[in-house]
Amino acid sequence: MNDIALVTGGANGIGRAVSLKLASMGIIVAVADWDEKSADDTCAAIRSRGGNAESFRVDVTRAADVREVVAAVIQRHGRIDILANIAGGSIHRKRIEELSWSEWKEVVDINLKGTFLFCREAASIMIRQKRGRIVNTASNYGVTGSALRTPYSAAKAGIIGFSKSLALELAPHGILVNVVAPGPTDTPRVMANWTPELRKKREEEIPLGRTGRPDDLAEAFRFLCSDESAWMTGQTLHVNGGLVMP
Amino acid sequence: MRLREKIAVVTGGAQGIGRAVALGLAREGANIVVADLQADKAKAVVEEARAAGVESLAVETDVSREDSVKNLAEQTLNRFDRVDILINDAGIFPQARVAEMAEEDWDRVLDVNLGGNFLCCRAFVPSMRARKSGRVISIASGIAHTGAVSGAHYAASKAGIIGFIKALARELGPDGITANAICPSIIDTALPRGHRSAEEMKERLLRNPLGHVMQPEDLVGAVLFLASDAAAYITGQAVNVNCGTVMI
Numbered sequence: 001m002n003d004i005a006l007v008t009g010g011a012n013g014i015g016r017a018v019s020l021k022l023a024s025m026g027i028i029v030a031v032a033d034w035d036e037k038s039a040d041d042t043c044a045a046i047r048s049r050g051g052n053a054e055s056f057r058v059d060v061t062r063a064a065d066v067r068e069v070v071a072a073v074i075q076r077h078g079r080i081d082i083l084a085n086i087a088g089g090s091i092h093r094k095r096i097e098e099l100s101w102s103e104w105k106e107v108v109d110i111n112l113k114g115t116f117l118f119c120r121e122a123a124s125i126m127i128r129q130k131r132g133r134i135v136n137t138a139s140n141y142g143v144t145g146s147a148l149r150t151p152y153s154a155a156k157a158g159i160i161g162f163s164k165s166l167a168l169e170l171a172p173h174g175i176l177v178n179v180v181a182p183g184p185t186d187t188p189r190v191m192a193n194w195t196p197e198l199r200k201k202r203e204e205e206i207p208l209g210r211t212g213r214p215d216d217l218a219e220a221f222r223f224l225c226s227d228e229s230a231w232m233t234g235q236t237l238h239v240n241g242g243l244v245m246p
Numbered sequence: 247m248r249l250r251e252k253i254a255v256v257t258g259g260a261q262g263i264g265r266a267v268a269l270g271l272a273r274e275g276a277n278i279v280v281a282d283l284q285a286d287k288a289k290a291v292v293e294e295a296r297a298a299g300v301e302s303l304a305v306e307t308d309v310s311r312e313d314s315v316k317n318l319a320e321q322t323l324n325r326f327d328r329v330d331i332l333i334n335d336a337g338i339f340p341q342a343r344v345a346e347m348a349e350e351d352w353d354r355v356l357d358v359n360l361g362g363n364f365l366c367c368r369a370f371v372p373s374m375r376a377r378k379s380g381r382v383i384s385i386a387s388g389i390a391h392t393g394a395v396s397g398a399h400y401a402a403s404k405a406g407i408i409g410f411i412k413a414l415a416r417e418l419g420p421d422g423i424t425a426n427a428i429c430p431s432i433i434d435t436a437l438p439r440g441h442r443s444a445e446e447m448k449e450r451l452l453r454n455p456l457g458h459v460m461q462p463e464d465l466v467g468a469v470l471f472l473a474s475d476a477a478a479y480i481t482g483q484a485v486n487v488n489c490g491t492v493m494i
Contacts, residue, residue: 152421164493171490205421208481216479223476228467231460234493235486242419245412245482246494 001051004077005225006030006070008060008118009087012116013039013187014137017083017214018221023051027082032056034087040236060087060114070121079109079129083122084116084161086137088187090152097245111155112162118182119177120164126175134170135224136163138181138236140244157183160236167234176233178224185212207242248276248474253326255318257309257366258336261286263462265384267333271465271473272298276318276331278365279322279410281307283368309336309362314341314386317368328377329370331473332386334363334407336361341396343442350401359403363410367425374423382425382476384411385465386484388492390429404429409485415482431488433460455490 003023009015011113013035023029024044032055033039033048039055046053054076056069073080088111092103115136126132141149142156160179167177184190194202203209221241223229238244253465254271258264259293260282268278272295277347278288280295283287286367288304295302305321308314309367322329337359342351363384389397408427415425434439438448449460458464471477 003323108279110305120478131352167493168455172457174456176456207416208421208424212479219476220480223467223471226467228471229487230460230467231464231489232468232485233456233490234489236494237480237485239480241479242415242424242481245415 001026003081004030004073004079005072005082005084006032006080006122007084007086008032008058008114008208010084011035011042011055013189014182014185014214014217015084015086017043018086018217019053019237020046021218021222022082022084022225023053023217024049025168025219028077030056030069032069032087034059045102060117061109063117066114066117066121070118070125074125079133079156080125081129083118083132083134084221085134088112088115088137088142088155089167090149092151093148095148096150101149107151108155108158111152115159116217120139123166123170123175126170127173130177132224133172134163134166134175135221136177136179138179140181140183140238140240140242142181143238143246144244163236164234169215171233176229177234178229178232178234180217180220180224181236181238182217183212183238184244185215185217205243206240210241212239212241229242247275248470252330252473253279253322253328254331254333254473255279255281255322255329255366255370256283256333256335257307257362258286258400259279259291259333260284262437263430264333264335264435265291266466267335267469269279269294269298270463270470271331271333272300272302274451274470275300277301277326279318280304280311281318281325282336283308288421307336309366310357312365315362315365315369318366323373329373330368331381331468332370333465334366334382336362336398336439337385337403338398338411340399342399343396344398347399355399356403359400360406360410362408367414371418371423375418375421378422379425380418381454382411382414382423383469383472384425384427386427388429388431388451388488389484391494392486411484414483417447419481423474424477424479425458427484428472429462429486429488429492430465431482433462433464433492434449435462453491456486461487
């Protein structure tokens with residue numbers, strides 16, 4: 001019987017790479033994203049490679065949307081074995097005195113609240129199953145901070161703390177919860193903001209001399225969803241070429 | 247087989263975690279050098295590795311001695327002409343409170359646990375640099391994060407491994423070599439069993455969120471991941487494999 005994975009933010013960038021990687025392992029992937037077209041494209045790419053996937057439109061900040069998507073996956077497949085919360089982004093880059101309350105909330109809700117809402121729905125399902133893997137996405141900025149990214153850094157640090165607590169709650173049920181923290185990664189969104197000079201400066205700071213590729217992150221998700229990590233929970237795996245070593 | 251034809255050196259490879267890791271690497275196709283003071287046990291691991299279909303060599307080694315590590319490097323490079331993976335697992339954990347600790351006990355623990363990492367990396371890194379490729383994986387400990395009564399020297403050495411690995415990762419990054427540490431929690435091996443009763447051991451082993459008695463084999467998955475191409479972008483990290491006992 002194939003495992004079922006629900007990947008939020010699964011349409012583009014790291015989420016797309018994770019969706020493709022999990023599907024290549026024979027896992028059935030539910031690609032949940034607010035970008036319907038890209039989610040459909042990702043599913044088509046998966047199917048063209050012999051995999052099995054379907055797309056779901058979701059606003060991760062809306063509890064009703066999240067409940068609907070999870071219910072739809074359960075109705076089709078009866079279970080969720082893997083939840084990968086990847087939906088997120090830094091969105092606003094502003095000094096704190098220029099940030100509005102709504103801008104703060106937007107970033108924190110998309111990154112942290114969305115992770116909470118999906119984990120809440122999946123947790124009760126995985127508890128009934130007595131098995132499951134949850135992998136949430138933080139960022140190196142959740143550990144180091146970043147100027148002009150106070151809400152993003154707070155949200156990503158929050159994901160680390162949240163995931164540790166959830167790991168403790170779900171451990172007695174055999175469910176593992178871990179975090180992947182990417183460094184600068186060549187996703188379309190990030191690359192749209194790089195200038196050649198900025199990119200070069202960044203690469204010079206990274207011991208391995210290059211920015212990350214979405215597939216580097218996909219491999220980390222694969223590891224944390226596999227038997228190889230059967231005794232890891234509450235941990236944050238930093239995938240950043242050595243840029244940050246907490 | 248992810249590691250076919252790779253050459254791996256495993257210090258402390260004769261028993262416990264080192265043995266499990268050596269055999270795990272062999273099952274993925276790596277040829278293994280088992281470096282340990284316990285020559286007979288090392289030879290037994292070599293036989294098991296050969297039965298798995300790889301080439302293997304045992305070298306009696308005291309990782310705290312320059313001449314012994316030099317001999318290990320010579321024998322390895324004469325036999326295999328390169329090293330792709332270095333697993334630093336050799337370590338000791340005698341018990342003493344700081345106020346009563348003899349200087350020679352401090353020196354011994356630091357020289358074996360941490361000094362051994364330095365000597366072995368120094369010996370094998372040139373081979374990795376020459377091919378701009380390689381993996382260094384050091385077995386630290388959760389005690390690096392938490393400390394331990396009667397284990398200040400051990401905690402210092404294991405925390406030192408983490409700092410050493412971070413610096414090494416920065417030095418070797420430009421050559422495409424990654425260096426990482428794995429921090430296990432207490433595992434059912436001879437080392438922690440040495441100073442505990444059976445009941446104490448069982449209680450201690452079960453005291454984790456997953457309620458699992460960790461075995462040496464439980465670390466193999468993380469080692470194989472870090473040794474493989476899949477982890478090419480992970481370096482300078484301390485990966486905690488501990489059933490959730492410590493969450494950094």
